[in-house]
Amino acid sequence: MTIIKVSVSSLLTWSEGVDMMDMWLIQLNKTSLTPLYAQLYEEMKEAIIRGDLLVGTKLPSKRKLAEFLSISQTTIELAYAQLVAEGFISSVSRRGFFVEEVAELAYVEQPREIADELESVKPSYSIDFHSGRIDTSAFPFNQWRKYAKDVLDESSRDLLLLGHPQGDLELRQEIASYLYSSRGVRCAPQQIILGSGTEQLMPLLIRLLGKQSVYAIENPGYPLTHHIFENHDRSVIPIPVDSDGMNVNELEKTDASVAYVTPSHQFPTGAILSASRRVQLLNWASAKEGRYIIEDDYDSEFRYIGKPIPSLQGIDQSERVIYISTFSKSLMPSLRMAYLVLPMHILQEYRKTFPYYSSTVPRLDQHVLAQFMNAGHFSKHLNRMRKIYRKKLEKLTSSLADYAPLVQISGEQAGMHIVLTIDLEKTDKELVELALNQGIRVYARSEYMVTSNDQSSKPQILLGFGGFLETEIEKAVQLLMDAWGISST
Numbered sequence: 001m002t003i004i005k006v007s008v009s010s011l012l013t014w015s016e017g018v019d020m021m022d023m024w025l026i027q028l029n030k031t032s033l034t035p036l037y038a039q040l041y042e043e044m045k046e047a048i049i050r051g052d053l054l055v056g057t058k059l060p061s062k063r064k065l066a067e068f069l070s071i072s073q074t075t076i077e078l079a080y081a082q083l084v085a086e087g088f089i090s091s092v093s094r095r096g097f098f099v100e101e102v103a104e105l106a107y108v109e110q111p112r113e114i115a116d117e118l119e120s121v122k123p124s125y126s127i128d129f130h131s132g133r134i135d136t137s138a139f140p141f142n143q144w145r146k147y148a149k150d151v152l153d154e155s156s157r158d159l160l161l162l163g164h165p166q167g168d169l170e171l172r173q174e175i176a177s178y179l180y181s182s183r184g185v186r187c188a189p190q191q192i193i194l195g196s197g198t199e200q201l202m203p204l205l206i207r208l209l210g211k212q213s214v215y216a217i218e219n220p221g222y223p224l225t226h227h228i229f230e231n232h233d234r235s236v237i238p239i240p241v242d243s244d245g246m247n248v249n250e251l252e253k254t255d256a257s258v259a260y261v262t263p264s265h266q267f268p269t270g271a272i273l274s275a276s277r278r279v280q281l282l283n284w285a286s287a288k289e290g291r292y293i294i295e296d297d298y299d300s301e302f303r304y305i306g307k308p309i310p311s312l313q314g315i316d317q318s319e320r321v322i323y324i325s326t327f328s329k330s331l332m333p334s335l336r337m338a339y340l341v342l343p344m345h346i347l348q349e350y351r352k353t354f355p356y357y358s359s360t361v362p363r364l365d366q367h368v369l370a371q372f373m374n375a376g377h378f379s380k381h382l383n384r385m386r387k388i389y390r391k392k393l394e395k396l397t398s399s400l401a402d403y404a405p406l407v408q409i410s411g412e413q414a415g416m417h418i419v420l421t422i423d424l425e426k427t428d429k430e431l432v433e434l435a436l437n438q439g440i441r442v443y444a445r446s447e448y449m450v451t452s453n454d455q456s457s458k459p460q461i462l463l464g465f466g467g468f469l470e471t472e473i474e475k476a477v478q479l480l481m482d483a484w485g486i487s488s489t
Helices: 008-016 036-050 062-069 073-085 112-118 141-151 154-160 169-183 198-209 223-231 248-252 275-286 344-353 363-374 377-401 428-436 470-484
Strands: 003-007 025-029 089-092 096-099 192-195 214-219 235-242 258-261 292-296 321-326 338-341 407-410 417-422 460-464
Touching: 025 036, 036 073, 062 073, 073 089, 141 363, 154 363, 169 192, 169 338, 169 363, 192 198, 198 223, 198 292, 198 321, 198 338, 198 344, 214 223, 223 235, 235 248, 248 275, 258 275, 275 292, 363 377, 377 407, 377 417, 377 470, 428 460, 428 470
Parallel strands: 214 235, 214 258, 258 292, 292 321
Antiparallel strands: 003 025, 089 096, 192 338, 321 338, 407 417, 417 460
8 A cells, every 4th residue: 555644844844935834744545446636635624624734824836746745736736626616725826825714613413323323224134025026137127228328328418408397208108108008097198297206296196186185095005105195284084995995885984085095906905996896986086076086006017817907097987086106016116207197177287286396207217218118118028027926926825825724815816915814813913023033024914004903803914025036935935934833734
């Protein structure tokens, strides 16, 4: 390691003929990954802050300092330029560089323990059955890279500027086409609003629907949505869910004006809203002015039994359904891209309410995805992933079949998780704890209850399978059953 140690007091005496300070060493490590100019900048800044370099001190010229330190003059120029920019030194024409006065910052003791807690790493598990994990090994990197390269070109300079506030038309056109062909959603591109995730779009929608709206939500249900309603001070009424989805009879007994549902694959139970209840729900919405349905179609792409369930929006005759979906499951969670499909009259209100809104989705990402979809790769990817997840699901259910009748499966028709009903004299939280003791993370149904009392007679556990390799599933199931003390039959 090469370290340059120089007495600046001697340097000043040598270069300028004055000795204006006590001994101070410049230490530069030429083997460090930190550039030399950055090292010199930090050394000089700290010396000024400490008072080793007094206010008004004339610094060595760039040429003299470069010679003395045996480094390039460019390095000195960069360090001096940064110090000038931040006000630590000043440049006087034909005279040189001088140390400026820097006000002393008030010292506030940092709450280190709290900071350390906030920055703590999430616990890791040897096995994690989280429902949000996807299969990253099957992602089409080659195709995605191609379109990313095409977009990252000098001809795409305009993409560095702000685009349409609802998202660029090219992507909205592709989404509209995809939704019609795959989900039966009838919409024009102008009805689509792009945003960086459901958690960003939902607050916009809540503002549009007004403070007077009362929200009916599924119980159990997706916790993020519940938190969003609560954080925005909206009234929430939990509606029980059974094997046919949200109980619309119970909904009709309330004064709710907006029903939030996941009809194609209810989260977390895996129930599918039955045909009769779909009609009943749509009739409820159309029966009174100001009623709406928010249809969250978060993972409808992955259905393994029968034909895809048509969207509520596609059969709505009264423009009362607001459709919302995301690319988190179908592509990748890190893409941070979701979208709303608004009825035309709500779209008009949206444009009045958010006239200065800018899309939160980077335009470069929008155009990569638009080209990816236009070339047919999105549909191919979905078809491939549907087969992959079906095989994983089959492996999971066949592995669990060995532990019947103590273990019963439900919610296996679609999505990337199933629900286990466990015939043991234990609560679902006790089962979660037993699994955790063996380094296995599973998820209790009661974690998703809006109300505190879970009415299910037997404990229920969610098992996600998307992030597992098919070869890992059987062993993971075996270890989980061992943790619960359940033997194969």
